[in-house]
Amino acid sequence: MRILLVEDDPILGDGIRAGLRHDGYTVDWITQGQQASTALKSAEFDLLVLDLNLPGKSGLEILRELRQNKNPLPVLILTARDTVDDRIKGLDTGADDYLVKPFDLDELLARIRALLRRSQGRSQPIIAHQNLQLDPAAHTVSVDDKPVDISRVEFQILHTLLESRGRVLSRQRLEEGLYGWTKDTDSNTIEVHIHHLRKKLGSLIIRTIRGVGYIIDKPAP
């Protein structure tokens, strides 16, 4: 899961990034309003954590622009302003959720999970697929109710594929989801992780579409 964090405060931004990474998210952190607009146009994210009080371009402007471009990206707003008016304004501009500083990191993570879940049209916190179950909050995967030992990166790839069931995800998309823009990755890394996943979960779950990417099929209705 790739999250764009827009926060101008250096210490807070660093903390949120560390907290999100710890929970397995890939975080791209930027501090300027203008940069945020550019990033949103050039890359695909699963969620936006947006501070309202930004230099250059305010959070509300970024949000308005995002919704004008018909981008359905889930947006969680962080702000120091806690008046009802501010909250209403934020939500009406197109935010999906709202947190007032100072907030609890656990609450931020829980709200992010809820937003991701909703954006994928699920109401159950645990994703179930055939005999497989993935718990995004606990970071656990089980097959036939037996826990499977799985690495953080493997969990993220599986999570991303499960959230986009029925859609083919390119290798590049999966890579960006893992590392953001920060790392140059070896082009074979994703294949290695997929290989490990198939060994642990069975070879049939993830299909390879040659030359395009990977897919987990939608369960038959």
Place this chain on the structure above:
Amino acid sequence: MTSIRTHLVLWLSILFSGIWLLATGLTYWSSQHEVEELFDAQLAQAAAVLAQFQHLNGDAQPTLEHTLAQAVNGHQYEKKIAFQIWDNGTLILRSSSAPEKIMSTEPGYTDQSIGGHDWRVFTYFDTQTRHHIITSEQYEVRDELVQKITLDVLLPLTITLPLFLLIIWIGIGRGLLPVNRIADQVARLSPQNLEPVVVKHAIPTEIDPLLSALNSLFGKLKTAFEREQRFTADAAHELQTPLASIKTQAQVALRANNPEELTHALQQIEAGVNRTSHLVQQLLALARYNPESLRNENKNLSLNQLAADVIVNLESTAHQKQIEISLVVDTPVMMVGNAAGIHIMLRNLIDNAIRYCPPHGKVTVTIDSVAEHIQLRVCDTGSGIAQSDLGRIFERFYRGEKNQHLTGSGLGLSIVQRIVSLHHGEISFTTNNPGEEFCVNVTFPINDANETTPANGNHDS
């Protein structure tokens, strides 16, 4: 509690009682005098009439039998009026009210006590008939008359005095009515609602200055309250982000998987606490410099000495960045102001210059007095302030877009602005061209600061 009404009525009643007593005394004294003279004249005339009567009678010798019987329809006062005619030791004629003893042998007016009464006696010796003609009258008659006259004067005064005081009481009450109306309106005010008091009815000229003074006080209070409220809101708002950052880093530290993560988070917490305490200090400084608190703290200060102190304190920071810092003073410059405030202003300006000056740059502080102004200039070879930021530069907590990476509360210039305006000074910036210095110029008037209290400057910006 003293009451203007009671006070006035009390003094007026003392005054009127005094006038009343004086009038009574004067009436009594003057009527007594007049009555005395009139009655004395009557006694003399009566004696003269009796003497004339004796002459007309000729040789006829009146005897005791001639004692005049009291007239049947006489007046009660007749008992109090008497006469005697004596012929060489023999009483030849007397009124029934007169005693049989001679009343007085002494010619002229005498006062005698006869039969338990005080008498006024007039004795006339007729040289022709050799008779003593004596007319007299009881003092009681005169006293009664004097008392009657005095009472007639007193009575209306006695009746009108309470009435008069009552009218004054009501009149003063009506006169003071605007005071009550103003008091009612003032009582309705609260710190949240300090509107000027407007009285629809005419306000007496005596009360108008009080009302104006009150309204001006309310205005100042309102401004002060609003400033405090805005300050509190701003301060609370500005503290949210630093606190959030500390909390988040603490939670990251708690779930850190390895020593590097933990150390990093703890370092961030330390930096966050330092930053927050700096912010709190700046907020306190900003709160402290308001017109009310500065009013009585003005002293004569040496501006160049203060600047030198600040530079000594900041030298090590400048040295770390290899910035050369210098103070240029031609002649010592003295100014009247708040020492702590001017010190904070200098520290903020010079600290800002060092902060925004790139390494190996120069910071120059120039102080001189030109005509009627003191000029302070803090220049650095840094990039200055972007044109687009110049308007917002004093907004509290604002940090320029290109300096986001620098730590600082963004409060410094707001504090400087407030202190400068409290000292009737002005602040300006020289917009810098590439390769030139960026300067902050502060100008203080020389004479002004001596006499006037700090102005109620605009601190909203």
